[in-house]
Amino acid sequence: xxxxxxxxxxxxxxxAVILVxxxxxxxxxxxxxxxxxxxxxAFREVGELREGNPVNYRGVRVGQVTGIRLGPxxxxxxxxxxxxxxxxxxxxxxxxxxPVSLFGDWQAQIVSQSAPAVRQLEFTVATVPDVLPGAAxxxxxxxxxxxxxxxxxxxxxxxxxxxxxxEETAIKLRQAVGDVSEITAQISGFVDQQTVVYxxxxxxxxxxxxxxxxxxxxxxxxxxDLEVAIQAGDIQRMMANVxxxxxxxxxxxxxxxxxxxxxxxxxTRADAAMISFSELAEDVRQTLRVLEPQLEEIGPTLAQARQxxxxxxxxxxxxxxxxxxxxxxxxxxxxxxxxxxxxxxxRRLMADIQSEPGKYLRNIRLLGR
Amino acid sequence: xxxxxxxxxIGAKSTEGFAAFGRFxxxxxxxxxxxxxxxxxxxxLFPLMKRIGVDSIPIALFLAAFTGIVLALQAxxxxxxxxxxYFVGTLVGKTMILELGPVLTGLALSxxxxxxxxxxxxxxxxxxxxxxxxxxxxxxxSYLVVPRVVAGLLMFPVIVVFANAIGIVSGWITAINLLxxxxxxxxRGLRLFFEPFDIxxxxxxTGSFGFAITLIGCYQGxxxxxxxxxxxxxxxxxxxxxxxxxxxxxxxxxxxxxx
Amino acid sequence: MSIELIDIYKSFGPKEVLKGFTLTVPxxxxxxxxxxxxxxxxxxxxxxxxxxxxxxGVVRVDDQDVAGLSxxxxxxxxxxxxxxxxxxxxxxxxxIRENLSMGLIKQGTxxxxxxxxxxxxxxxxxxxxxxxxxxxxELSGGQRKRAGLARAIAFRPKxxxxxxxxxxxxxxxxxxxxxxxxxxxKELGVTSLVITHDMKSADRVSDRVAMLFEGRIIEExxxxxxxxxxxxxxxxxxxxxxxxxxxGRLDQ
Ligand SMILES: Nc1ncnc2c1ncn2[C@@H]1O[C@H](COP(=O)(O)OP(=O)(O)OP(=O)(O)O)[C@@H](O)[C@H]1O
Ligand SMILES: [Mg+2]
Numbered sequence: 060x061x062x063x064x065x066x067x068x069x070x071x072x073x074x075a076v077i078l079v080x081x082x083x084x085x086x087x088x089x090x091x092x093x094x095x096x097x098x099x100x101a102f103r104e105v106g107e108l109r110e111g112n113p114v115n116y117r118g119v120r121v122g123q124v125t126g127i128r129l130g131p132x133x134x135x136x137x138x139x140x141x142x143x144x145x146x147x148x149x150x151x152x153x154x155x156x157x158p159v160s161l162f163g164d165w166q167a168q169i170v171s172q173s174a175p176a177v178r179q180l181e182f183t184v185a186t187v188p189d190v191l192p193g194a195a196x197x198x199x200x201x202x203x204x205x206x207x208x209x210x211x212x213x214x215x216x217x218x219x220x221x222x223x224x225x226e227e228t229a230i231k232l233r234q235a236v237g238d239v240s241e242i243t244a245q246i247s248g249f250v251d252q253q254t255v256v257y258x259x260x261x262x263x264x265x266x267x268x269x270x271x272x273x274x275x276x277x278x279x280x281x282x283x284d285l286e287v288a289i290q291a292g293d294i295q296r297m298m299a300n301v302x303x304x305x306x307x308x309x310x311x312x313x314x315x316x317x318x319x320x321x322x323x324x325x326x327t328r329a330d331a332a333m334i335s336f337s338e339l340a341e342d343v344r345q346t347l348r349v350l351e352p353q354l355e356e357i358g359p360t361l362a363q364a365r366q367x368x369x370x371x372x373x374x375x376x377x378x379x380x381x382x383x384x385x386x387x388x389x390x391x392x393x394x395x396x397x398x399x400x401x402x403x404x405x406r407r408l409m410a411d412i413q414s415e416p417g418k419y420l421r422n423i424r425l426l427g428r
Numbered sequence: 429x430x431x432x433x434x435x436x437x438i439g440a441k442s443t444e445g446f447a448a449f450g451r452f453x454x455x456x457x458x459x460x461x462x463x464x465x466x467x468x469x470x471x472x473l474f475p476l477m478k479r480i481g482v483d484s485i486p487i488a489l490f491l492a493a494f495t496g497i498v499l500a501l502q503a504x505x506x507x508x509x510x511x512x513x514y515f516v517g518t519l520v521g522k523t524m525i526l527e528l529g530p531v532l533t534g535l536a537l538s539x540x541x542x543x544x545x546x547x548x549x550x551x552x553x554x555x556x557x558x559x560x561x562x563x564x565x566x567x568x569x570s571y572l573v574v575p576r577v578v579a580g581l582l583m584f585p586v587i588v589v590f591a592n593a594i595g596i597v598s599g600w601i602t603a604i605n606l607l608x609x610x611x612x613x614x615x616r617g618l619r620l621f622f623e624p625f626d627i628x629x630x631x632x633x634t635g636s637f638g639f640a641i642t643l644i645g646c647y648q649g650x651x652x653x654x655x656x657x658x659x660x661x662x663x664x665x666x667x668x669x670x671x672x673x674x675x676x677x678x679x680x681x682x683x684x685x686x687x
Numbered sequence: 688m689s690i691e692l693i694d695i696y697k698s699f700g701p702k703e704v705l706k707g708f709t710l711t712v713p714x715x716x717x718x719x720x721x722x723x724x725x726x727x728x729x730x731x732x733x734x735x736x737x738x739x740x741x742x743x744g745v746v747r748v749d750d751q752d753v754a755g756l757s758x759x760x761x762x763x764x765x766x767x768x769x770x771x772x773x774x775x776x777x778x779x780x781x782x783i784r785e786n787l788s789m790g791l792i793k794q795g796t797x798x799x800x801x802x803x804x805x806x807x808x809x810x811x812x813x814x815x816x817x818x819x820x821x822x823x824x825e826l827s828g829g830q831r832k833r834a835g836l837a838r839a840i841a842f843r844p845k846x847x848x849x850x851x852x853x854x855x856x857x858x859x860x861x862x863x864x865x866x867x868x869x870x871x872x873k874e875l876g877v878t879s880l881v882i883t884h885d886m887k888s889a890d891r892v893s894d895r896v897a898m899l900f901e902g903r904i905i906e907e908x909x910x911x912x913x914x915x916x917x918x919x920x921x922x923x924x925x926x927x928x929x930x931x932x933x934x935g936r937l938d939q
Contacts, residue, residue, distance in 0.1 A: 068477040068583075071485070075586040078593055079627060086521070086622040111623055164620050548780075556776035559738050563770035564790045564838075565762040 087111055088123055094144040095122065100154035100167075100193035101185035102136045108156045108165045108195075114140045116169040121146055124167055130190075135183050137190065140167060153182050157196035455647050459577065462569035469575040476575050480541050480642070481583025485590055487540060488533045492591035495528050496520060496598030504607045513609050517617025520599035525630045529592040531678055534637035537584070538670040542645040545576055546666035549649020550659035558650070573646040577639060584638025585631040592630065633681045640677060641670040688714040688749055690735055690846065690880060695744035697730060704730050706902030708744070710880075717872050717879040719889035719910075721924065722899035728882045729773055731899065732848050735880065736768050737761060748846065766794060769839030773850040773882075775831040777823035783810070783834050784819040790842035809837040812867050814860065829856045836864065840871060847871060849881040853888050861888060868892045886925055890914070898924060 088111070105127060114122040122142035130137040138156070149171040156167045170177050172192065182192035462469075503519040549572060552558050561568045596618070603609040648666040652658045690712040697705040704727040712718045722728050733739040734746050737753050746753040748764060756764060769790075777786050787806045791797050797805065810816050813833035823831055836852055849868065853861040865888055871877045872892075883889050889896050890910040897907040898921050906913065906921045916922060919938065923931030 064478045065474045067482055068474050071482050072582075072586055075589040078589050079631075082589075082593065083624045083627050086619055087624060088619045088622075109623075552778075555779070556772050556774065557778055559733070560770070560772060560776040560778070560838075561789075562738060563736055563765055563768065565765040565793055566789070567758075567762070 088113065088120075095141040096144050096146075097125070098140050098142055098154075098191060099189065100138050100140070100191040101130055101183045101187075102138060102154075102156065102193040102195050103181075103183045104195055105136045105138060105156050106165060106195050107158065108138065108167065112165050112167065114142055114167045114169065116142075116146060121169070130185060130187070132186065135185070137185070138167065138193065142169070152191055153177070154191050154193040155180065155196065156193065451651070452647055455650065456643065459569045459573045459643070459646070462567050462574050465567060465570035465574070468566065468570040469578070472571070472575040473579060476579040477583050480576065480579045481586055484537055484540055484583075484587055487536055488587045488591040489594045491532050491536055492524070492529060492595035493598040495532060496524060496595035496600075497602045499523055499528070499595070500599040500602040500607065504603075513607065514613040514617035514620070516603050516607065516609060517600075517614040518620045519617075520603075520614075521596055521618040522621060522626070524595040524599065525592050525626050527678075529588050529595055530630055530634045530637060531674060533588050533591045534584070534634065534641065534674040535671055537587070537637075538641050538674060539667055541580065542641045542666045542670040543663045545642060545645030546648040546652075546663045547659055549646055550652035550662040553650060553652045554655055554658060568650075573643075573650070576646055577642045580638035580642030581635050582638075584641075585634045588630060588634040629681070629685055632685070633678065636677050636681065637674050640673045644670040644673060688845070688878065689747075690878060691745070691747040692731065692734060693745045693747070695731070695734060695741045695746070697727075697734070697739065697741050703902060705741070705744075708899070708903055710897055710904055710907075712878055712880050714878055715872070715876050716894040717868065717881060717892055719881045719883050719893035719896045720899060721883060721886070721889060721896060723924070724884075726899050727902060728899055729850055732770075732850055732880065732882060735846075735848055736765050736770060766842075767844050768846040768848060769842070769844035771836045771839045771847070771849040771852050773854075775823070775835035777831055777834055777838070779823045782820050782822060783815070783826075783837075786823070786834065787838050787841045790838065794842055805841055809841040810834075812840065812870075813837045814863060829860065832856065833860070833864070836867070840867075843875060845877060847877050847879045849879065849883075851882050851884065853883065853885055861885070862891075865891045886914075 108124060108127065110124055110127060112124045113120050114124060122140055124138060125141050126137075126139035128137055128139075129135075138154070140154075146169075148169065151172040153170055153172040154167055155170050155177055156165055158164070159166050172178075172182055177194070180194040180196075182194045184192045499520045500516055503516040504513065507513065507515055549558070552572070558568050558572070561571055600611070600614050600618075603614045604611060645666045648662040648669070652662040690710075692708060692710045695705045695708040696703070697708075708727075708731055710718070710720070710731070720728050720731065730739060734741055735748060735753070737746070737756075740754060749767070751760070751764065753761070753764070777783075778789070781789075784806055787809060788802050791802045791805055806819065807816070810818060813836050815830060815833055815837060818826070818830070818834070823834065826834060832852065832855060836849070839847060839849075847868075852868070853864050856864065868879060868881065869892055872879060879892075881889070881892060893910060895907060896910050896913045897904045898913070899905075900920055906916055906918050908916070913921060914925060916925070919931045919935030923929065923933075923935060
């Protein structure tokens with residue numbers, strides 16, 4: 060009887076131990092029967108990379124990250140990886156770590172440093188021998204966080220503007236708007252980079268981006284027209300162009316809707332984004348109409364006003380100019396939110412200018428300084 | 429006057445609470461001192477490991493299987509659109525291993541094991557069997573408490589290993605059959621954030637649950653007074669207290685090990 | 688090698704059970720403790736092996752102060768004391784054989800064959816031969832009581848404490864148990880303290896009889912002396928006359 064108990068308990072415990080060992084081994088994604096070798100690469104920083112993250116080579120999983128530690132003598136971070144022994148590494152081998160999705164899962168990729176996708180990256184070379192050079196792509200979430208911060212700044216500034224639109228706030232506002240443009244550029248550049256590196260854009264989005272390229276051409280045209288109009292100082296032409304702008308944007312929205320018909324969620328997002336753009340353009344048009352009667356009186360400030368508008372347009376252009384950005388914008392809720400926030404803020408400013416043009420006209424020349 | 433009375437009530441209650449805690453502590457210390465007495469409890473261990481551990485596996489598996497199904501379905505329900513479906517695997521795996529496997533099993537077994545121990549030892553107490561053990565110069569702590577607590581400590585993790593495995597497998601099957609996911613997708617999600625420490629954490633936590641449930645059951649059994657009704661009270665109290673203790677320990681481990 | 692309980696006070700909450708209880712069982716003697724139901728006889732008996740500790744007073748067994756014993760020494764002492772519980776207190780998850788073997792195993796000096804032989808012997812003495820493989824739940828109250836007695840004598844202790852070994856038994860079995868108590872005393876020189884209600888039994892087995900009343904011993908003597916006692920409470924108890932007891936209580 061007692062012996063039977065012991066046998067049953069023993070069998071169950073043994074089974075559990077096997078299950079734990081087998082389970083952790085399997086869940087950690089190890090492979091049986093393949094000899095592994097260890098490679099080490101140096102990085103300036105590794106973002107969210109963790110032990111157990113996959114190591115890929117030409118898109119094929121070949122191992123996993125087994126250790127992350129700070130390198131000796133300020134060499135940055137040393138990442139140890141277990142990879143299949145039979146791997147044939149390229150001569151100018153390097154390792155790139157990057158996020159796989161927006162949700163914090165990262166990967167390490169073994170690449171040739173001269174590959175077009177990674178050529179512009181700055182690889183960290185360790186002083187220790189047998190350590191491969193490595194580079195990390197920035198984390199998308201960090202960029203969007205910066206964008207969010209700037210959007211906040213713009214909002215704070217807008218509030219201040221209502222209280223006291225002084226020379227200082229005008230300058231700051233201009234800076235903030237500049238920052239928005241810059242971060243937008245940064246995001247779009249980054250997204251393109253990622254798109255190339257991952258080669259993971261889904262088939263549907265690829266088709267959509269083709270159409271979007273056409274659509275964005277219109278945006279570029281619109282922006283240029285606006286720019287020309289403002290520079291020429293021709294109010295009548297400017298007004299005409301503004302109308303055309305909003306018309307074009309509307310067409311663009313329609314085109315985009317068509318282009319992304321196969322991707323329902325993409326449609327709604329992109330549509331919403333484009334409607335926002337059209338509304339913004341509409342606002343600009345209305346604002347200018349309000350200002351029209353007074354424009355002649357404030358001739359000297361006209362040039363500065365043009366410049367201010369140009370800055371705004373640049374923002375719009377940055378968004379529209381780049382197919383990667385738009386695709387990403389449509390697919391990335393966070394980035395989309397940030398963009399929306401920035402647009403809303405700018406629109407609020409426009410609405411305010413419309414309601415109390417006098418207050419702004421007095422100070423608007425400051426914007427150009 | 430009534431304020432005075434309520435202060436007195438609070439005072440009495442807290443004194444009572446401290447005294448109860450003191451008694452529990454000295455009971456635990458007594459049990460601790462009995463641990464080296466391997467000669468007495470060693471041979472009692474296997475039958476108890478079977479009774480407390482092996483016999484509890486079916487109920488644990490039943491719970492885990494349904495939990496796995498629900499987790500998979502709820503994950504996909506929550507993830508509409510924006511989040512890739514392979515995260516269903518992540519959610520099922522992580523939640524099962526870190527939280528629901530240990531805690532649900534713990535709660536179920538506080539009823540099955542905790543109540544059983546409290547009722548058994550409570551009956552032994554009121555029918556003077558524990559006194560009889562003493563007169564035969566057995567230390568009832570070595571003879572009754574230690575083997576039960578050790579069996580709980582050892583077998584609860586074993587039970588939860590199976591529960592976790594079944595939970596994940598049932599989530600997996602659900603994902604394939606009801607969510608139109610592929611095995612590859614599910615496994616990808618499962619492996620995404622997996623760390624071997626997850627399993628260690630799960631096992632440590634469950635071990636502590638086993639320890640708490642059996643110890644509280646033994647304590648309630650040992651301090652039973654007053655016949656069949658007393659045994660009933662002790663049993664209820666054992667289940668309530670060990671369920672509470674499971675949740676407290678759950679939070680404790682999360683604070684100490686997951687930060 | 689005697690049992691001494693000296694000036695024991697014991698209360699449960701507000702209820703004072705023992706109030707200056709003093710009783711000595713000389714080596715090799717059998718003393719019967721009689722008294723009314725609920726007077727504290729079982730409580731007094733449990734003090735001997737420290738199942739209960741006195742609020743004040745001294746318990747000496749084997750010339751050792753029981754309160755001062757370390758855990759190890761206490762278990763050493765208990766190994767020499769057999770305790771027969773009023774309600775048997777058999778381990779109900781074990782067979783009768785396993786119940787009886789518990790004390791023997793603990794002594795650690797017996798082979799399996801010896802243990803088996805001792806179990807048979809002990810069951811024979813209480814007329815329960817053939818009950819080895821029964822569970823306690825399958826026994827009648829009287830059978831259980833005798834099994835409890837067998838468990839206490841199985842390991843041949845130097846001291847035996849009987850809590851009502853014969854209550855609830857038929858007259859013939861009662862005589863058998865009484866003879867058993869005498870036999871233990873004669874053959875093994877056991878020192879015994881017997882709680883009983885049955886004056887005839889007390890008369891048969893004991894060298895001395897003590898009567899517990901309201902927390903203390905009110906009368907002690909040979910069975911004959913007790914039978915002839917002038918104390919109205921003792922008279923009332925022996926003859927079963929409540930009126931006498933009531934009168935005695937008022938006289939006090
Ligand atoms: N653990 C306890 N807690 C509270 N009161 C107790 C406890 N044990 C005994 N008592 C009380 O002490 C008194 C004496 O009990 P005890 O069992 O010694 O009586 P007794 O003389 O053995 O009676 P009986 O002949 O009926 O067995 C009783 O009134 C009982 O209520
Ligand atoms: Mg009694």
